[in-house]
Amino acid sequence: MNHLAFGGASIDGGLYTRITDLAQHAPSGLNTLVSYGTDYGLGVFAVLMLIAWWRARRGTPAAMAGALALPVVVVLAYAANSLVKALFDEQRPCRTLHTVTVEACPALGDWSFPSNHSAIAAAAAVALLLTDRQLGRIAVPAALLMAASRVWVGAHYPHDVVAGLLVGALLGWLLIPLARHAGPAVARVRATRLRPLVAAR
Secondary structure (H helix, E strand, O other): OOHHHHOOHHHHHHHHHHHHHHHHOOOHHHHHHHHHHHHHOHHHHHHHHHHHHHHHOOOOHHHHHHHHHHHHHHHHHHHHHHHHHHOOOOOOHHHHOOOOOOOOOOOOOOOOOOOHHHHHHHHHHHHHHHHOHHHHHHHHHHHHHHHHHHHHOOOOOHHHHHHHHHHHHHHHHHHHHHHHOOHHHHHHHOOOOOHHHHOOO
16 A cells, blocks of 8 residues: 555645754754654663562552553554554655654665554553553653654654554553453462562562
8 A cells, every 4th residue: 555545745744844854953962862762762661561560569460460461562562553554655754855854764665654663652651551550640751752752853754653652552552451351360370489470479
């Protein structure tokens, strides 16, 4: 399927170039910070998921089941988003439009729609929000910043990151309640030698 089915640059190419132009006139320190964030920011969600698992050891078996499912949800979101991406051949905007970007443009064939970074971040954020509300309040703005950073550095159109956020959020919202049904299995594990992995004491 051709990316023109979505209109490609005609959807929000103008907004994209305004953002990349703004980035070019931003302080170099800010662009360095955003570059580090967009390259390594997904690690924040890994740390939050680890904290969620640790905190869930004091919770119910259903809560622990949800915490254990967090990385699975993220992997499934990435896989689903990659399947959607394979249906479209939307070139990266930095290859379609004449603009200078903060980061080097990804290689040809590395399609743009939807954004994998945004899908992963949104899946983690929504799953964390449903598992541990306090951690979710950190993860949700972090996911939005991750999505915004992908446009700022020139890697994606705005509609790419919006679609990625929707894919990830939907899967997080659907899968965590399903995972919580595995609470009885976690309760059985708590009666074995593996108890320290799923219970505080």
